[in-house]
Amino acid sequence: MSKRRRPMTDEDGKDAALIWDFHQMHHQLRPCSVGICLGGPDPGIASFAAELFRRRLYPLLLFTGANSPDTRAWFPRGEALHNCERAIELGVPADAVLVEPAATNTGENITLSRQLLADAGIETANVMLISMAYMERRAFATCRKMWPDVDVICASEPLEFDAYAERIGDPPLALDMIVGDLQRVIEYPKKGFAIPQHVPDHVLNAYDRLVAAGYTTRLAAV
Structure with a gap:
């Protein structure tokens, strides 16, 4: 209460x-099969995800997230779609992005992203989760539970x-x-x-x- x-x-x-x-995992960043950009009330996530793409840390960037009370004002059409558009504005090619627009919590971010990648026939030996700094540890713990056979690297803007x-x-x-x-x-x-x-x-x-x-x-x- x-x-x-x-x-x-x-x-x-x-x-x-x-x-x-x-909350930060302090992982050493290295190239991964795909980057998964989690939602949240911070437009900086998309900018950092785009920066990591330009650094060739992944060839594909998946944006996940619907809306929440914290993000509706900033992202009225959903976190994933707005973050995707921002990344494309920053130079990420449209054919290098996927959008998962339905997830309403971190568990769904992981499970729905996993399903989207599987449906697209994209093999994912490892993934990089891009999030707000204070979400790294929870995102890692959730992914290890919901997707135990994938290697997970966590990343966030250094703030x-x-x-x-x-x-x-x-x-x-x-x-x-x-x-x-x-x-x-x-x-x-x-x-x-x-x-x-x-x-x-x-x-x-x-x-x-x-x-x-x-x-x-x-x-x-x-």
């Missing part, structure tokens, strides 16, 4: 930085928490988001949505402090 937040403090920012770093919070224009909301994703990393394996992952004590302590401070608007019912 959410409650009124107190004003954001320097200590909150330090806890946010700990969780932000934990610190403060820069991301400034980009979206609402630091407390950014904090809510990273707290909510950490809760899902912890809880979703129990529901069969993702593989379990070890969460260090210092990250759990930061999470507990931020929840106690009221950064709870993105927590899921468990």
